[in-house]
């Protein structure tokens with residue numbers, strides 16, 4: 001190959017055929033700002049998909065901020081969150097002057113461990129300082145075990161905010177991620193399963209809360225044009241231009257989910273024979289989108305470190321990432337209280353997120369697989385067979 005090969009990223013935007021048309025319509029009709037038919041259609045598409053009223057926002061971080069406020073989080077309150085998550089889902093706790101408390105995940109699902117949650121709530125109840133809310137994240141598109149989580153939270157009367165940023169299209173016991181908590185949120189950031197370039201959505205069974213979130217997202221402007229505001233608001237609305245992208249993306253959600261699952265399946269069948277590379281197992285009865293394909297490395301067994309695998313991939317101009325760094329180890333949260341943490345730390349230390357884009361071609365993925373195999377010396381035969389591919 002004469003030209004340098006294109007970099008392979010972990011997750012890139014993947015447009016369908018109608019996004020540009022809806023954006024063009026916004027220009028032609030001059031609905032460029034934060035109202036217009038794309039917003040209405042995008043919100044309806046979400047509602048049709050997940051079954052709950054929805055409001056389009058500027059990001060999922062904004063959606064979580066509003067969600068926490070809706071369930072009553074205020075200054076000084078404590079909020080439970082899984083430690084293994086993305087920081088955008090956690091920072092809004094601090095925006096509200098509340099205190100995060102981090103809980104460990106379970107080794108199977110990498111999501112909030114219901115047993116840790118139960119113990120933490122019991123401890124807090126004894127101290128008479130229950131949290132105001134529990135954030136539950138569905139990491140990488142795999143659903144957390146909502147039944148026991150909802151059961152124990154219900155027992156203590158604590159509302160659940162569901163961070164489904166990575167789980168649009170995922171199902172828990174046949175129902176859409178995001179509909180189980182008091183409020184659910186989705187991300188349309190550029191690296192997510194669908195994107196609006198940047199954006200978020202808030203859903204709730206409580207229609208008044210959805211209206212309240214919409215009102216807060218538009219500077220809490222009172223009815224009429226008199227610039228009167230009787231509450232604190234934010235500039236969190238989504239633009240009608242970007243909602244046009246989201247409208248087109250929602251039309252092809254199933255296709256994008258299938259493509260991500262196909263990528264994950266190909267990794268599994270190509271690497272499953274290697275002792276020391278583990279794949280997360282799908283929970284029977286649930287449906288996971290595999291937003292990102294990930295593996296766990298047993299360094300002792302393989303004789304290579306996780307980081308050396310990342311470095312070799314990088315040398316081939318392939319982006320791969322460690323799994324999220326636990327929140328209890330992050331500078332802004334070092335003083336936060338936590339329950340457990342060893343499981344999150346272990347996954348974070350040994351996990352790799354592989355290139356997972358729905359647009360990843362078979363040739364690109366073959367290269368990634370060949371580099372991983374070569375790095376861990378899994379199969380000399382495969383190495384030789386792929387030599388031409390690696391040299392390309």
Ligand SMILES: *Cc1c(COP(=O)(O)O)cnc(C)c1O
Nearest residue numbers: 059060061086088089165187189
């Ligand atoms: C991406 C992500 C967010 C933040 O979403 P934005 O739309 O980028 O603000 C929050 N939580 C999780 C788990 C995420 O993956």
